Amino acid sequence: MLDKAGPDGTIRAEAHPAIVAQGLHKAFGSVKALDGVDLVVQPGTVMALLGPNGAEKTTFVRILTTLMRPDAGRAQVMGYDVVRDAAVVRSFIGLTGQYAAVDDNLTGRENLEMVGRLYHLGRPEARLRASELLESFDLTDAAERTVKTYSGGMRRRLDLAASLVAHAPVLFLDEPTAGLDPRSRLGLWDIITSLVKEGTTVLLTTQYLEEADRLASTIAVLDHGRIVKQGTPEELKECCGGNVLLQLRLADRSQMALAEKILSTFGDGRLRIDAEAGQLDLPVAGTTMLPEVCHRLDAGGVRIYDISLRRPTLDDVFLALTGRPTEASSEEVSPEAEGGRRASRPERRRL
Amino acid sequence: MTTAKATMTTSGFMWAIPDTLVITWRNLLRFVRLPQLLVFSTIQPVMLLLLFNYVFGGAITTGGVKYIQYLLPGFLVQIVIFGSTQTSVGLAEDLSRGLIDRFRSLPMARAAVLAGRTVADNIAVHFSGAAYDWCWLCYRLQVPKWSRRWHCCPIVGRPVWLHLHLDFSLHWHDREGRGDSSSCWLCLGFPYRLRQFHVCPR
Numbered sequence A: 001m002l003d004k005a006g007p008d009g010t011i012r013a014e015a016h017p018a019i020v021a022q023g024l025h026k027a028f029g030s031v032k033a034l035d036g037v038d039l040v041v042q043p044g045t046v047m048a049l050l051g052p053n054g055a056e057k058t059t060f061v062r063i064l065t066t067l068m069r070p071d072a073g074r075a076q077v078m079g080y081d082v083v084r085d086a087a088v089v090r091s092f093i094g095l096t097g098q099y100a101a102v103d104d105n106l107t108g109r110e111n112l113e114m115v116g117r118l119y120h121l122g123r124p125e126a127r128l129r130a131s132e133l134l135e136s137f138d139l140t141d142a143a144e145r146t147v148k149t150y151s152g153g154m155r156r157r158l159d160l161a162a163s164l165v166a167h168a169p170v171l172f173l174d175e176p177t178a179g180l181d182p183r184s185r186l187g188l189w190d191i192i193t194s195l196v197k198e199g200t201t202v203l204l205t206t207q208y209l210e211e212a213d214r215l216a217s218t219i220a221v222l223d224h225g226r227i228v229k230q231g232t233p234e235e236l237k238e239c240c241g242g243n244v245l246l247q248l249r250l251a252d253r254s255q256m257a258l259a260e261k262i263l264s265t266f267g268d269g270r271l272r273i274d275a276e277a278g279q280l281d282l283p284v285a286g287t288t289m290l291p292e293v294c295h296r297l298d299a300g301g302v303r304i305y306d307i308s309l310r311r312p313t314l315d316d317v318f319l320a321l322t323g324r325p326t327e328a329s330s331e332e333v334s335p336e337a338e339g340g341r342r343a344s345r346p347e348r349r350r351l
Numbered sequence B: 001m002t003t004a005k006a007t008m009t010t011s012g013f014m015w016a017i018p019d020t021l022v023i024t025w026r027n028l029l030r031f032v033r034l035p036q037l038l039v040f041s042t043i044q045p046v047m048l049l050l051l052f053n054y055v056f057g058g059a060i061t062t063g064g065v066k067y068i069q070y071l072l073p074g075f076l077v078q079i080v081i082f083g084s085t086q087t088s089v090g091l092a093e094d095l096s097r098g099l100i101d102r103f104r105s106l107p108m109a110r111a112a113v114l115a116g117r118t119v120a121d122n123i124a125v126h127f128s129g130a131a132y133d134w135c136w137l138c139y140r141l142q143v144p145k146w147s148r149r150w151h152c153c154p155i156v157g158r159p160v161w162l163h164l165h166l167d168f169s170l171h172w173h174d175r176e177g178r179g180d181s182s183s184c185w186l187c188l189g190f191p192y193r194l195r196q197f198h199v200c201p202r
Helices: A057-064 A086-092 A108-118 A123-136 A152-162 A182-197 A209-215 A233-240 A253-263 A290-299 A314-322 A330-350 B002-008 B013-033 B035-059 B067-096 B099-104 B111-138 B145-172 B180-195
Strands: A019-028 A031-041 A046-050 A072-077 A093-096 A170-174 A201-206 A218-223 A226-231 A244-250 A272-274 A279-284 A304-310
Touching (some): A031 A218, A046 A057, A108 A152, A152 A182, A182 A209, A209 A314, A233 A314, A253 A290, B013 B035
Parallel strands (some): A046 A218
Antiparallel strands (some): A244 A304
């Protein structure tokens, strides 16, 4: 549906990656922001970029959207270099930044028309496109009100609409749902999903792992200016999130040693004990042993307050890969993080 | 179809003027939506003019020239200088709200962002100036030769002041664009005000 025509009018091959970054470096003074980032995003897919605060996700997005020049390395969007062909790249991309970058003193319609005019659509075309977008983003009722009167969710929707004015085939969304209530967030997710169905490529940075899990076909984890891991959400959960976790909470904490002894006969990894909460976490191979565990604990006289099996989530992946030494469990997390980093190397080379 | 059109027209000198017009329109709408900006900057110099002429006027020696003839061009200069502050505050606001980033990621002529705002603010300053000139006419003044030279001040002075203001405001604004006008004021406005050369002849 979207024709990816170059400035010469030729249609580019679908197989061409939408976004390519090779060895991107960027330093601010002595601080290394990006330290050799490699990334490929295939057209029509969603790539979620995860990373802790200060992982320079925004710097990466700013380089790809031509707002900043890399110190070294190359980046291409739709086959055009972001430095050399910056002007062409700008006509291919839509950017929604961390702030809702819309003019408070203009109405919703005026904002979209302005952006349309600046994309060099004709006046009637810009007007038509603004109406279309207002309609599809459910903003028609508020179209003639100044943006100042909009709620946070409406501003975000308008901001996203503004980046779609020119049917940009590549969208950069830098934390698009930060500070939104759950309902608005769901609405925004639906919009993004339908855009991707129509063939738009999306690079999304986010703090919400649920968002990445739901929207992204590929996830890249950025930390310390490098991509430390990349894969589908399932791959990441499998390789770095650990196995299924058996969580046992005791009714009587004095039985800790007893429970530990029983549990240690099961298990597929290291038992983690939180003595204060009376909780034991044990990575297990499958789910079939649960009745057996319950039976043995019961036979041993251990009084159970709560027992559950939990599949690994992206949170586990995130903590394992970027684990900051902020929690008591960090000693157990950091070796995994090292393993994650080591494991990620061959994958990066494949790019 | 639209994609093809958008990609055909990348930024260049060709688009500098149409893009500037779009940005000018956008900045002028700001004065329409926030009329107090314009009303305040129009009324303030007139009020100051009346205050200085009728309240302080008697206490200031003018060396033979009518005091009002000294004051009138002086406040005209002040209108221009305060107008420049508006420009820098507005730009700092755009920068902190991410609007400048949006503009920079669009395939528009880059000079249009600055040019559009300057044109819009110049229009606003000329509006205030015109209202002020009307007061001037009310006095049916003969404009002495030396005073005519003051007229040149806005023309020559504005780019210089604008530059200084931009420099200070863009470097000193905080993320919300606050504190910008005060830092401008402190560094530039205050020494100027201290000298008071536009209200007090030497």
